[in-house]
Amino acid sequence: YKKYSESLSDYLVVLEKKSDIPELLYAIAQCYYNLENADTAEEYLLKAETLANDIFIQEQIRLLLADIYLQKGKSEKFFNIIDKIKTSNPESAEAYYREGLYYSMQGDIIRARAAWRKALNFDPMHKEARQKLANR
Structure with a gap:
């Protein structure tokens, strides 16, 4: 700190x-x-x-x-x-990763995994999205 x-x-x-x-x-x-x-x-x-x-x-x-x-x-x-992020950068892996986090927190694992897969489509090396998909 x-x-x-x-x-x-x-x-x-x-x-x-x-x-x-x-x-x-x-x-x-x-x-x-x-x-x-x-x-x-x-x-x-x-x-x-x-x-x-x-x-x-x-x-x-x-x-x-x-x-x-x-x-x-x-x-x-x-x-x-x-939505603002996706409008200005439709290929923002970070936006889709965070969307996946939201759905995961809501207990909607299917939508979370779909968002994380989309993040990986735009950035195949996205470490956090890869980890989330591997852990589920």
């Missing part, structure tokens, strides 16, 4: 001077998330999402938002974010 706290302090100093950089907001959100402050992480991610023009950073922001919504059990917000 110490490294995240130190990084967060440094990022917040930079934020005072440059508040419109989505990558910085994303880095701050990651620190808060890893420090188990999902609510504050979500705030920074939502700000970052509105500023991000780069498709890659948008996807990273949205994936972390999806993780937060998945943990909080906010199904509607989770699927809204997953």
Whole structure:
């Protein structure tokens, strides 16, 4: 936790001077998330999402938002974010992997496995999806 706290302090100093950089907001959100402050992480991610023009950073922001919504059990917000990811990147293995996690948590193993197989279609080396399919 110490490294995240130190990084967060440094990022917040930079934020005072440059508040419109989505990558910085994303880095701050990651620190808060890893420090188990999902609510504050979500705030920074939502700000970052509105500023991000780069498709890659948008996807990273949205994936972390999806993780937060998945943990909080906010199904509607989770699927809204997953749909945004799939719209901008229909071949996002990470989006399908997380969708599989959602269905697994709901006890719907058939849909979970289908989502994980789809993740592997787009990224045959996706380690986590391979593990999930091997364990079921």
